Amino acid sequence: MTAQQPLVATRDLGVHFRLSRNTVLKAVDRVSFDVLPGETFGIIGESGSGKTTLGRALVCLEAPSAGQVLHQGRDPYALSRRQLRQHRRNYQVVFQDPNAALDPRMTILRSVREPLDVAATMPRAQRDEVAMQAMERVGLSPDFAARYPHELSGGQKQRVCIARVLTLRPSVIVCDEAVAALDVSIQADILNLLADLQREFGLTYIFITHNLGVVGHISDRVAVMYLGRLVEMGETEAVLARPLHPYTDALLSAEPVALPSHMRTSQRVILSGELPSPVSPPSGCRFRTRCRFAQDLCAAKEPEWSEVEPGHWAACHFAGTLPVTSSPVHGVAEVVA
Template sequence: MAEKEVLIEVKNLKKHFKVGRNKTLKAVDGVNFKIYKGETLGLVGESGCGKTTCGKTVMGLYGASDGEVLFEGVDIHKLDKKARKDFTRKAQIIFQDPYSSLNPRMTVEDIIGEGIDIHGLYKGNNRTQKVHELLELVGLNKEHAQRFPHEFSGGQRQRIGIARALAIEPEFIVCDEPISALDVSIQAQVVNLLIKLQEKKNLTYLFIAHDLSMVKHISDRVAVMYLGHIVEFAESHELYENPKHPYTRALMSAIPIPDPEEEKNKTRIPLDGEIPSPINPKSGCRFVTRCQYATDLCKTETPTLKEIGEEHFVACHRVGEI
């Protein structure tokens, strides 16, 4: 079996923010993962766990406080101006909010064509034709090119955002909760579109979301994040069938089941207890205040990710006992 080619490698990535005198918000605090070429890595967790900050730091939109983000073996946070421009040609982002991420004063043609202009890819009629091709690729019409964002629904705006990301033919796209602001009926359409485009153009995705059912549908592997740390990492089917971390199990138990009878009899794992502040966090496991299995060791020593099965990693002192 051929060895998979690593496109992105994140090593001990940290992103800390100063919030007042002698206070540091540790949004991302020592994260490690690889993304293979042509795959989708899902990054999941509750709101405020650091998913979006991680994605933006991987893209270079935030500078890293420590650690490395290697794209094709080169640290993107040490690139000069020209190399950074070349990197932005290969990596793009689809933002969470399709309402605020599109400039209301620009036509759809200019929104999609902005990256094309920056990188000098197409001019004149060729540029217009490329925009029309992109619109049709994402399920819109070329007649939409001269309209403004306010004339579209949320789902259509997100399609415009996807077309903009594809305009300069990138290899890697960070999908930052691209469906969370959309109606449920539209979410599956957008996810299916992303899957279709990935197959057609051999794209690599970092797919950030808190909807675990959608993440299961699109992801090859999944990383579970809690307050700046990755607590579990595995192939998608393995994680959903065999979750090991107490936090992952609680998240899985919250996924609704379509069958009303099964849903009624399902056992949910409540997440009681207080969420600790990510500002100057104490030592020990970040999940300790909400974990029913916590011991004194959990309060003093931070668990590290350990491989408990093939490509299945868990950060928990009591894994195997619970």
């Protein structure tokens, strides 16, 4: 952990949007973490938690309003415009909806080749060749090259999007809900493909999703976001099996796990209420309004982001002392192990 330079890091990162003269939406607020080379870092959160904005900030699609994003220890915003253009080729993103990501009037080959056209580092023939190789690598046969997006299924379109980012040989790919729009059998296919590509090209993934099953499957470490802040971060096994933050606990409990009734041992925690407005988050701990353990302290003082166990961070005054009852993983683990 100490020897390796993080490939992507954030230091008290904030991304704020001014909505009107007096209201500022802090979509991402004082977030710090490191992503190491070759790992898959999962970010879980519900809609409105700021996970997509965070993902965009990581690949310089959103400028930080506070704090820093560091790429291999360097601030990309300190680079000149030209340098930045070149630099960001290394940091790519795959979005949720492949329909919106592909130009309906471009052939598949042209869509896949487009990043190379923009980069303009090689002659046309070579660009075509690299694009065809990328398509082959994601399992699209050469006869897809002349087709248009509407002729492809959702899973195939997502493969096109993956092929397209591969052409630039990035070291980091941010996957923002990249499999959320797909049916489970196709989702499994794409997850397998992403795992293969990671092994082959030594890729680092930042996997943003609301699906705990997906995040648990693919990630080495996960971070949990709530209203713009991280509430918990650690090794996937540790976070899923022994959550320290009551929000993580509730998320795990709410996840509908496909198990017969007699194997579901855990009691479910059903959160009351919904996500408060991120424009005026609650004082102190932002989760306190929905937390069943909330006390006066939680409203008065914001909990610190601290390393409760080695490598396992949480922002809760009572982290580690709360009875975490609900994780459905306990039940499953006993049965599967």
